[in-house]
Amino acid sequence: MSPIRAADPTVPKSVSLLAALSKDPAVSTVVMQCIVDATQDGLKYMHKHAGYTRVSNAIDQSKKDLQRLPALPFVTYFHHTARPLADGTCDPHMHIHMLLPGKVARQDGRMVTVDSQSMYHEAKASGMIIQKSLRDRMSATLGAEWGDVDPHTGIAELKGFDRDLIVEFSRRQTAIMDWAKEHPGRYMDGTAADEAADIEAAGSRWAKGEREWLDVGQKATRHKKLESLHYDELRERWQNDPRAEGFDANQFLGVVAAAAAKEGPGLAPEAGDVFALLGTVKNKWTRADMVEATVGLWGPGRGMEVVSLEEIEALVDDVIEQGCFQITEDPQSWHREGNLRFTDAITLTREAQVLEMCGVKAQHFEITVTRAWFEQQGLRADAARAMTELAMSRRLVNVLEAPAGSGKTTSLKALRERAESQGKRVVLASASRKALNEARKKEAASEFSTIASVRNRIAEDRLDWDRNTVVVIDEAAMTGDRDLFELLKAALAAHAKVILVGDSYQLQPVRAGGGLFRDLSEQLPWTQAFNYVWRQKDPEEKAMTLLMRDAQTESQMRKVAHWYSTHGRLAAGDQRSMADAVVRDYFDAVLEGHDVLVVADKWEKADALNMRIQNIYTLTFERELGYQLPAAPIGHNQEARLHDIIMTLENNWDIEVTADPSVTHIDGEVPIVTNADRWRVVGVHDDGSIDAQRLDDNARAVMPPEYAKSSITLGYVGTIHAAQGGNADVGLGFGDAETMHRVSAYPAMTRGIVMNKFYMGVKEAGESEHHAEKSDVEYEPRIYSDIEAQAMFHAILKRDDRESTALSDAEAALNALARGDAHENYARAFGGIDPYVAQLVHTRAERRTEWAVEYAQELAERDAWEQTVEQAQDRAHAIITQRERDRERGVSRDDDLGMEIG
Numbered sequence: 001m002s003p004i005r006a007a008d009p010t011v012p013k014s015v016s017l018l019a020a021l022s023k024d025p026a027v028s029t030v031v032m033q034c035i036v037d038a039t040q041d042g043l044k045y046m047h048k049h050a051g052y053t054r055v056s057n058a059i060d061q062s063k064k065d066l067q068r069l070p071a072l073p074f075v076t077y078f079h080h081t082a083r084p085l086a087d088g089t090c091d092p093h094m095h096i097h098m099l100l101p102g103k104v105a106r107q108d109g110r111m112v113t114v115d116s117q118s119m120y121h122e123a124k125a126s127g128m129i130i131q132k133s134l135r136d137r138m139s140a141t142l143g144a145e146w147g148d149v150d151p152h153t154g155i156a157e158l159k160g161f162d163r164d165l166i167v168e169f170s171r172r173q174t175a176i177m178d179w180a181k182e183h184p185g186r187y188m189d190g191t192a193a194d195e196a197a198d199i200e201a202a203g204s205r206w207a208k209g210e211r212e213w214l215d216v217g218q219k220a221t222r223h224k225k226l227e228s229l230h231y232d233e234l235r236e237r238w239q240n241d242p243r244a245e246g247f248d249a250n251q252f253l254g255v256v257a258a259a260a261a262k263e264g265p266g267l268a269p270e271a272g273d274v275f276a277l278l279g280t281v282k283n284k285w286t287r288a289d290m291v292e293a294t295v296g297l298w299g300p301g302r303g304m305e306v307v308s309l310e311e312i313e314a315l316v317d318d319v320i321e322q323g324c325f326q327i328t329e330d331p332q333s334w335h336r337e338g339n340l341r342f343t344d345a346i347t348l349t350r351e352a353q354v355l356e357m358c359g360v361k362a363q364h365f366e367i368t369v370t371r372a373w374f375e376q377q378g379l380r381a382d383a384a385r386a387m388t389e390l391a392m393s394r395r396l397v398n399v400l401e402a403p404a405g406s407g408k409t410t411s412l413k414a415l416r417e418r419a420e421s422q423g424k425r426v427v428l429a430s431a432s433r434k435a436l437n438e439a440r441k442k443e444a445a446s447e448f449s450t451i452a453s454v455r456n457r458i459a460e461d462r463l464d465w466d467r468n469t470v471v472v473i474d475e476a477a478m479t480g481d482r483d484l485f486e487l488l489k490a491a492l493a494a495h496a497k498v499i500l501v502g503d504s505y506q507l508q509p510v511r512a513g514g515g516l517f518r519d520l521s522e523q524l525p526w527t528q529a530f531n532y533v534w535r536q537k538d539p540e541e542k543a544m545t546l547l548m549r550d551a552q553t554e555s556q557m558r559k560v561a562h563w564y565s566t567h568g569r570l571a572a573g574d575q576r577s578m579a580d581a582v583v584r585d586y587f588d589a590v591l592e593g594h595d596v597l598v599v600a601d602k603w604e605k606a607d608a609l610n611m612r613i614q615n616i617y618t619l620t621f622e623r624e625l626g627y628q629l630p631a632a633p634i635g636h637n638q639e640a641r642l643h644d645i646i647m648t649l650e651n652n653w654d655i656e657v658t659a660d661p662s663v664t665h666i667d668g669e670v671p672i673v674t675n676a677d678r679w680r681v682v683g684v685h686d687d688g689s690i691d692a693q694r695l696d697d698n699a700r701a702v703m704p705p706e707y708a709k710s711s712i713t714l715g716y717v718g719t720i721h722a723a724q725g726g727n728a729d730v731g732l733g734f735g736d737a738e739t740m741h742r743v744s745a746y747p748a749m750t751r752g753i754v755m756n757k758f759y760m761g762v763k764e765a766g767e768s769e770h771h772a773e774k775s776d777v778e779y780e781p782r783i784y785s786d787i788e789a790q791a792m793f794h795a796i797l798k799r800d801d802r803e804s805t806a807l808s809d810a811e812a813a814l815n816a817l818a819r820g821d822a823h824e825n826y827a828r829a830f831g832g833i834d835p836y837v838a839q840l841v842h843t844r845a846e847r848r849t850e851w852a853v854e855y856a857q858e859l860a861e862r863d864a865w866e867q868t869v870e871q872a873q874d875r876a877h878a879i880i881t882q883r884e885r886d887r888e889r890g891v892s893r894d895d896d897l898g899m900e901i902g
Contacts, residue, residue: 009039009130010095014161015138017169020080020092020238022249027142028235032078032094034137039076039096041309042130047072049125049288049337050118053106063334066115070107074098080231082171091169092238121338125291128154129312132295136306143254151277151296152511158252159259168243266299268307268315271322273297275344281511283351283481284327284343284806290316327810329817330832343806343837350485351807352840354516355847357488358524360396364467365497367391369418370866377414379407386528387411390499391418392862396492399476399520399527400501403549404750405535405727408501412444412472419470420446427465429454429487430474431509433651434725437671441697445472451483458490465494477502478724480512481805505549506747507721508803515803522808523848525855535727535753540567545750548742548797557797564749564758565790572737572789575761577781579605582734582759583612586716589730589755597728597751598717601735601744605761607636609734610714614644630684632705634712640690644681647715647722651675652707660698670699676722678715720748731756737792738762741799760792811841 015035019028051072054064075098082093100119103111131154138144149156157166238244260266277293278285285293294316298307324342331340369391374384383406390398402408416426428445430436436448451473457463465471471491476484484500491498504518521527533542540563548560564570571581582598589596600606618641622629631639640646652673659670679701683691688705690712703712718726720733724747731752735744737760749756762782784792810833817833 014158016092016094038133041133042126046126050122052115053112065333125288128295143256269297271319325834328813398499401529406530407534409442409444424468428472433674465496467495469496476500477517480509481516515805519805525852561794570789572760572784574782578759578761594729596730598732599723606717609717613716632688645715650711657701733758
């Protein structure tokens with residue numbers, strides 16, 4: 001019976017180091033016992049909320065009821081170390097591997113499978129409980145004091161622990177990076193020399209299907225763990241390590257009492273604090289989310305007693321009772337615990353107010369224009385129709401769905417020109433400065449601002465919007481609901497028109513609570529959409545990108561997956577084989593003269609690919625030049641060398657940017673150093689500063705050493721988020737086949753103009769974030785067939801995790817109830833959904849019906865007006881033509897009097 005995935009709890013690095021470097025062996029014994037006891041608390045929670053199997057419902061066989069299991073028999077392994085490096089040394093890294101058999105005993109003794117979805121849903125909450133319990137137990141037994149707890153992860157380090165020491169004893173990732181830097185460009189001996197020769201030979205001809213670059217980096221640094229050594233012997237080695245010189249464990253022991261006396265004990269969070277935390281990242285939440293927020297906010301670990309699991313559960317129930325509004329029906333026997341969702345009054349009020357704003361109309365919102373005018377500006381018929389509707393709209397809130405590569409900035413430029421001709425100004429705001437820079441290049445607006453700067457001006461009462469302002473919010477689907485709400489309120493107060501532009505099928509807001517743009521797009525009858533893609537050259541690919549975006553049925557998803565598979569756009573295999581394939585295809589495309597953009601779902605993959613590509617370039621340049629390229633340290637434990645492509649990760653207003661004289665900027669100002677900008681290294685200085693030239697506008701800047709180390713990485717490959725808005729001739733995407741969702745795959749597959757290809761990596765058995773359990777058997781690549789790759793891509797398309805609003809979820813739940821059996825009394829009429837929520841949903845549905853009728857009337861009036869305009873234009877044209885003819889005959893006609901004179 002193969003095991004299913006379970007948790008691998010890891011303790012904070014400072015805890016591992018405290019146990020390893022303390023001279024007193026009793027300290028390590030106590031730390032290990034605290035870890036074991038804390039893990040038991042987490043497993044107890046897991047069993048209570050996720051210890052289920054599924055059985056067929058007695059009445060409806062299509063449903064699977066949850067049935068509690070008597071126990072979850074985890075097999076656990078306590079490890080003290082990270083995997084040793086090539087020199088045989090290893091670092092402290094306490095963690096527990098927990099395996100769960102594929103089948104466990106049910107109450108009647110029958111062996112059944114465990115519901116893995118329930119376990120996945122509760123995994124983070126269980127892990128945060130382990131971290132909380134560990135802090136409490138170490139405070140109570142060792143008097144340890146803790147630093148600030150990250151409320152989103154529940155992790156904290158020992159207070160005052162040297163960060164540099166943690167980095168020094170965390171060499172596993174650094175060792176891999178060092179290998180990537182040194183092989184084959186620096187130390188080409190032994191097998192590395194053979195690899196270098198192969199790479200050199202392939203430099204002029206990268207043949208398809210050959211494995212020119214075997215990714216042996218991970219294997220080169222994998223060695224058998226030193227678990228055969230007694231932990232005391234390992235501790236002795238670590239304590240004698242030069243890196244541990246001067247470390248005194250006593251400074252972290254017995255300090256919590258003094259801290260509690262000075263700063264007060266760690267208290268349980270108030271309900272308002274929990275809602276405030278949840279409200280910053282979500283619109284609605286499950287009970288597991290409540291557990292995570294409660295544990296993450298619970299005191300700084302100064303209590304002298306261990307908070308029990310029962311106390312945590314009781315507080316969560318109390319918080320739910322105090323201020324949660326249930327938005328889904330009461331759980332049925334087939335519902336997992338994550339099916340029950342809640343929200344708070346602030347979220348409901350915000351969504352209700354936005355609903356009211358959507359009903360605001362005013363004559364001055366209208367920008368008079370005809371569809372023909374937009375077509376004269378070069379827009380296609382569908383885009384011209386959409387932009388005409390947006391311009392002529394007398395609504396406060398307007399929405400434009402613009403798929404990737406649909407030409408939205410060109411269309412917005414035409415709208416700006418028309419608005420300015422009628423005395424209006426167009427202000428474009430976006431959460432992404434990169435999006436602002438792109439819009440500025442295309443002259444899509446009169447003014448440009450980040451949403452953060454707009455909110456600052458709102459807070460300081462310096463916002464200068466008025467009735468002649470048209471506010472365009474770009475990348476609105478990636479903007480948090482709270483930001484959108486504040487901008488809509490400001491526009492309402494200033495009587496300014498708002499146009500939300502975005503794509504609800506692309507990336508969602510990061511920890512900002514999204515779904516509002518999608519909800520407005522789906523609810524407002526006057527939502528406009530572009531249905532043509534300009535970016536891709538292949539007509540079939542144009543159609544497939546839109547179908548991939550919009551696919552709702554199984555047949556549509558299968559059609560998309562089949563097309564990409566049969567056209568050579570999909571590859572699947574183990575992580576190393578796919579990384580190797582990406583690098584090979586990257587250089588194939590480069591040698592064919594294409595610009596290439598590679599994106600990955602995580603920085604871990606992006607960093608590895610960046611280092612691999614850099615090494616090949618370095619080998620080529622150094623052999624041609626005959627000397628070693630200068631380098632400067634940058635972020636992610638990398639180096640930037642001469643001619644490298646780098647990417648900036650943070651906006652910076654202090655770095656001076658010099659414009660290329662041949663490039664004209666609309667407002668005369670060269671854009672600042674911006675997040676996700678890509679640059680070419682043109683100079684490296686001894687102090688670590690870097691001379692760089694931006695790829696898109698050839699502007700130059702000198703990156704200071706401090707900024708380079710913290711906010712620059714290699715730019716051959718970026719994450720999907722970092723590359724949002726970028727495009728190239730060839731787009732290559734690399735992601736995890738088992739965890740990736742459509743909202744990530746869709747933008748990854750639309751970066752390329754000539755070709756897009758996606759590589760799906762599958763983790764090897766035993767692979768974890770800590771290390772990979774490997775035997776001495778030599779690595780064998782695993783490449784999946786085209787049919788298997790197609791099935792994996794189909795599974796990715798089915799994972800639609802787009803965010804939605806609380807009222808949207810509530811409406812879906814109420815509609816589902818309405819299709820079921822009638823309830824017996826009013827108390828159960830909403831199936832447990834809060835009556836206030838049900839009332840808001842009812843109002844929402846009524847408004848939607850009213851708006852549909854209103855919009856239909858508006859369209860009829862507009863069509864009649866356009867017809868009248870066309871008739872008047874035809875009549876005027878006929879009069880002018882007749883006058884010209886009469887003039888040729890020497891005759892003048894007064895049309896108004898109907899008299900002939902002269």
